[in-house]
Amino acid sequence: MLARHMSNVVQIQNVVKTGSRAASALVSGEPKQPSIKTDVPGPKSKKLLEELNSINQSGAVQLFADYNKSVGNYLVDVDGNEFLDAFTQISSLPLGYNNPEMLKVFNDESKLKALVNRPALGIFPGDYWPGKLKSVLLDVSPGLPNVTTMMCGSCSNENAYKAMFITYRKHQRGENVDFSELENTSCMINKPPGSPHLSLLSFHGGFHGRTLATLATTHSKAIHKLDIPSLDWPIARFPVYKYPLEENERENKAEDDRCLAQVEDLIETYNKKGVPVAGIVVEPIQSEGGDNEASPYFFSTITKNS
Template identity: 65%
Template sequence: MWSRALRNNLKLNQIRGASTIVKGEPEAPVVKTDIPGPKSKQLLQELGSLQQAGTVQMFVNYDKSIGNYLVDADDNILLDTYTQISSLPLGYNHPELLKVFNDQHNMKCLINRPALGVFPGDDWPKRLNGILSEISPKLPNITTMMCGSCSNENAFKNIFITYQRKKRGENVEFTAEEKSSCVVNQPPGAPKLSIMSFKNAFHGRTLGSLSTTHSKYIHKIDIPSFDWPIATFPQYKYPLEENQRENEEQDKKCLAEVEELFEKYEKKGIPVAGIIVEPIQSEGGDNEASPQFFQQLQKIAKKNNAYLLIDEVQTGGGCTGKFWCHEHFNLETPPDIVTFSKKMQMGGYFHTAEMTPKQPSRVFNTWMGDPGKLIILETVIKVIKEQKLLENVLHTGTMLKIGLLELEKEFCYYVNSTRGRGTFLAINATDSNLRDEILTKLKAKGIQSGGCGTKSVRLRPALIFQEHHANIFLDKFRQVLKEIK
């Protein structure tokens, strides 16, 4: 049975016909060879002789790819529901983006890449102000970075710097001992502090962010990690409406553990300065938690004088139907930091004024972002607004969710636990072998999709994914499940 909320949502969003947003898209996938095909295999051999290329699935023809369709080196045309690991907001070769660098000023910003922390272009403050006023989740400041991992990594530094400044007292100078001890990694200058994270979280692979990543051993093995607390993230049962009591118990148990870990790490002498959390744990299996969970988590952080960092690297940019997923949670105040990357094209974070270091050079690197990417982001935001793409996401997402729930009913021995917001959706297979088989079979039918966690299929289409694309995906998914049956 579809839930009442889904039906109402559908009625509210009867807004789009079947006409495609990006002109010139193919009407359906076309598979001509095995994937990877002979050309991709040959290129893989070439690349493999230069580097470890074991993660490469296929080579792509970026000239021919268009809209929601990726064209590979062997001319296979795939409907892309995974979009470069969830990072293409407008699909391939969107006409508005193709025009961006015809503008000579924009082109000069692209080729004269500045060291933004030292020699920003004379339009940089205006451009940042534009981004803040268009899409900031009610936070007044922005720091730009290169990628998701380094955004989290540098955001941790802002948290530690602010935590220590508060402890030391505003405007109190660093002591001589602090200055000399920090350069040899010793307290008091290099204090013992921690960031709390959650089991199954993914926050990146650089050294600091990796200490808060807990999704797969292959990301972490052989790499030293900080002794930082790791709390349990809720694991809900589906459908949510039928498991409310149990899921609420999950929230309570996990929040109690968060409180215990604050105490435990205070006693250990490694106090918790901040908490990092994804609004929906993505790489770790599309695990959701309720708005109430996040509201309570924020309260606990505040009570313990710790800061809340919401990692919107994967969930941000409109794919949940709101620009930021945490906007679904109705938090008392905005989080202290919200990190972004992927669909935003550039890494970085929005933050409170309190998080801004008082001294220069404390959070810094050569490029600190890329004006060329910010120029692309400006056009992405314009297109999202003009073409009402968040409404499109809600409409398509509702259709997709209804379709997945129907498949669950029909193939209950194979798939279950449909979940998510907007088009940021997932469904579980009964085990990881079956999940992998589903992904392989979908690809053979011209659907590029992705997995997450141990047994989930995740959907991460572009914001231009429409009802007719959803129907193709659902139809192929059904064929795959039938073949298994």
């Protein structure tokens, strides 16, 4: 992914160098335009890569950044090359490099103490925690009243998967029914009924992370999955449309219906196999697996029927 993004950065740099208008400044002090002074990666990046390679798997590293010099939309590398980063790395820096408002947030002792005394939040949260969840996260929540914080995309998805399975079993077992003795003992050796045979349905081309369960639902590139044992869970086709959309409405609706029919078939097949589908995981827009979007009709039909 980094490689793909980096090539985008370089391409954009070329576009801008050959005369297109530079993006408007996000943060003051940005370079006026990209500037490439060495090969990329340059000599300093190559030297650092050699050092890193000797202690760390670094196959995806493109260059070494200078985060003191990077500013706003511009990524500056250790060789002094200045790139217009139109993709904010992997959408992980949406407010740009060295955003002064972000720097101000951390130029505050209480924020530093929250970082330094990073608590086990599930057990000893700080007094500021409920207020922060409300003012920082729930304020921008799309109508969902609860929040669980996680450290990364994979662990967020991994925990969402667990929540789906727990909810599914709770519906089966009944709201206030306690775990049976057999469930308590069988889960300790990974056997049903404590560790039930259940599955999640995912889509070809999807990317949901690199941990074991999220990897079982990831189908974007073989390199993520090779050599890792996985789960036999159902995988449906994600719609592939003809463009422009306005001129291909009939064909694209037929494509949606084919994919939706496959979802239903797979759910039935896995039910019959004794591995019921407890949930569906899908990206609104696939990215790792291509730039693939599905229609509101596709998503609303899945939601309605699940």
